[in-house]
Amino acid sequence: MEKKAIHFGGGNIGRGFVAEFLHTAGFEVVFVDVMDSIINALQDTKSYQVTEVSDEGESTKTITNYRAINSKTHESDVIQEIATASVVTCAVGPNILKFIAPVIAKGIDARTDATPLAVIACENAIGATDTLHQFIKDNTAQDRIGSMPDRARFANSAIDRIVPGQAPDSGLNVRIEKFYEWAVESTPFGEFGHPEIPAIHWVGNLEPYIERKLFTVNTGHATVAYHGYHAGKKTIAEALQDSRIRNIVRDVLQETASLIIDKHEISAAEQQEYVETIITRISNPYLEDTVERVGRAPIRKVSRKERFIGPAAQLAERGGKFESLMGSLEMALRFQNVEGDEESVELAKILKENAPADAAIRLTGLDRDHPLFPHVVKVVDGVQSDAKEAGQPHI
Ligand SMILES: NC(=O)C1=CN([C@@H]2O[C@H](COP(=O)(O)OP(=O)(O)OC[C@H]3O[C@@H](n4cnc5c(N)ncnc54)[C@H](O)[C@@H]3O)[C@@H](O)[C@H]2O)C=CC1
Ligand SMILES: O=P(O)(O)OC[C@H]1O[C@](O)(CO)[C@@H](O)[C@@H]1O
Numbered sequence: 001m002e003k004k005a006i007h008f009g010g011g012n013i014g015r016g017f018v019a020e021f022l023h024t025a026g027f028e029v030v031f032v033d034v035m036d037s038i039i040n041a042l043q044d045t046k047s048y049q050v051t052e053v054s055d056e057g058e059s060t061k062t063i064t065n066y067r068a069i070n071s072k073t074h075e076s077d078v079i080q081e082i083a084t085a086s087v088v089t090c091a092v093g094p095n096i097l098k099f100i101a102p103v104i105a106k107g108i109d110a111r112t113d114a115t116p117l118a119v120i121a122c123e124n125a126i127g128a129t130d131t132l133h134q135f136i137k138d139n140t141a142q143d144r145i146g147s148m149p150d151r152a153r154f155a156n157s158a159i160d161r162i163v164p165g166q167a168p169d170s171g172l173n174v175r176i177e178k179f180y181e182w183a184v185e186s187t188p189f190g191e192f193g194h195p196e197i198p199a200i201h202w203v204g205n206l207e208p209y210i211e212r213k214l215f216t217v218n219t220g221h222a223t224v225a226y227h228g229y230h231a232g233k234k235t236i237a238e239a240l241q242d243s244r245i246r247n248i249v250r251d252v253l254q255e256t257a258s259l260i261i262d263k264h265e266i267s268a269a270e271q272q273e274y275v276e277t278i279i280t281r282i283s284n285p286y287l288e289d290t291v292e293r294v295g296r297a298p299i300r301k302v303s304r305k306e307r308f309i310g311p312a313a314q315l316a317e318r319g320g321k322f323e324s325l326m327g328s329l330e331m332a333l334r335f336q337n338v339e340g341d342e343e344s345v346e347l348a349k350i351l352k353e354n355a356p357a358d359a360a361i362r363l364t365g366l367d368r369d370h371p372l373f374p375h376v377v378k379v380v381d382g383v384q385s386d387a388k389e390a391g392q393p394h395i
Contacts (some may be wrong), residue, residue: 004028006081006107008090008100010038010068012163016082016174018089018122020050021182021199030081031068032100034209037388041067041172048105048172053286059178066200082107086194087118088152090132091159094125094300108152109144117152122159122186124209125306129156148306151247153192155185158210159199160217162281164289166215179281202288211310213254216274219307221282223252226331229338236294237285248388251324256311258320292345299343299350300334304365309372316372326379333363333383351376356381 005022007014015278019029028053031042043359051060073079082088082104090100107115111378119136121128133154137145161180166173186194186202194202204207206341228239239245257271266274282289308329313321335341336348351359360376369372 004030004081004085005087005089005250006030006032006078006085008032008071008088008104009096010035010042011091012166012176013091013122013159013161014271015048015051015063016176017159017180017182018091018160020061020063020090022087022300023065024061024199025197027087027197029066030085031066032081032103033068033073034070034072036070038172039068039070039156044173048174049286051173051175051177053175054178054284055166055286056372071100071103075106076105077115077264079106079110080284081113082117083110085117086115087120087197089120089122091122091382092299094123094128094131094231095297097121097123097128097132098135101132102139103342104132105139107135107258108148109140111151112192115192116150116189119152119154120157120191122157122182123285124159124214124360126214126310127156129154131144131245153188153190155188155194156206156210157182157184158206158213162284164285164287165293169294173371175286175287176206177281177284179277180208181213185215189235190209192324208260208266211275212260212264212266212271214270215260215311217255217278219256219284219311219325220249220253220278221294221306222301222332223249224282225291226328228300229295230331234292235285236289236291237283237287239291240279240283246279248324248327250275250327253278255315255321255324257320259280259311262318262320263314290392292338292341295332295335296341298332298341298347299363302329302332302363309364309366309376312375313366313370313372314377322372322375325373329376330379330383333380351380351384351387356384 003026005027007029009032022029033039049060049063051058069077095122121132159182176181181202183201214369224236224239227245233239253275261268261271308325312325315322336344338344356377360380
């Protein structure tokens, strides 16, 4: 089998993280995307550059040995590539997984190689590969599902690297932070063993890694974004220069730290060191990361397993503190009608058209009898009342 990886999503994480490390591991990378401008640029070039920026200066790597296919117009080519590859990755956004599943299902079904394909979804979400796997099964003939493990193995991952929006004239080049972490489950590969990708930290149990990452990096980052947006800050680094916001993010990360220490047997000292690393990372002024990018897709971010409700629900179940997380939730719910962000428009509509408890259920997926539920309803009610006072009618 060729050392070939098919990667869905030629965006920031796709080019700046996944493809970089697949390339370093010796894979030819075939990008699959639906955006003509990205596909054309990848097809018209032989290389692009990934530049790590930090206070130690800049360091640039050149990425080569790639091709690109538009799955909108060349689906059969994508199927053929998947049938003859050893790895499929994606970084398209958790809401897009259902759209890429049908073509992956066809590619897997067409495989004849003795070694199963390794499928690894690289999204900011708990169990993203499991979600993709289910969509792939939904797109596979019933009588082929039982034998699918002979053709493909599915491993969840936790992926961490800040890749901000890129300057309009940067083309395919990507400026990113130096830090990265890519943890992937090793057990699904069984007797075949995992693919050789040195950047990956292979783990038996991913839950501590993904929860620690999502509930520290992403909870903290999104908290700064939403509070910063409402304070009129332009970038995350600028928001963190405000001592009020810095204190808020520390309070929030103290709440999530108590869950992580309690649940995953990570020591308080280790978690504290991790928190400090994260605050330093997100304060990186060289990244010029906007509050709108980090706050993007607020409906996804206030959902059940995500960065605010996920830890707050578990803390409520354990009798822990979650007030500061509710403050982040409130600011996330106030992230409405932001230019270029469809979910922020939809969020405003949901809050306008639903009674507090209904909006809380629809947005967070919490059960009415969950101990966190009344607290969330109170936050929703407050946001709705303020909108009403400001002259925006709602139920
Ligand atoms: N940017 C970051 O710092 C990080 C992002 N992530 C995660 O990585 C994922 C991607 O994020 P970004 O790269 O920042 O977003 P992005 O918007 O830069 O890239 C997404 C890419 O997916 C493509 N795409 C959309 N629909 C598609 C389809 N049906 N088939 C193939 N490609 C399709 C888009 O055209 C775009 O090129 C998200 O899940 C995000 O949460 C994870 C860690 C860090
Ligand atoms: O689509 P999302 O969840 O905002 O993903 C991007 C996020 O991932 C991170 O880069 C961390 O890995 C965040 O800093 C960033 O906001």
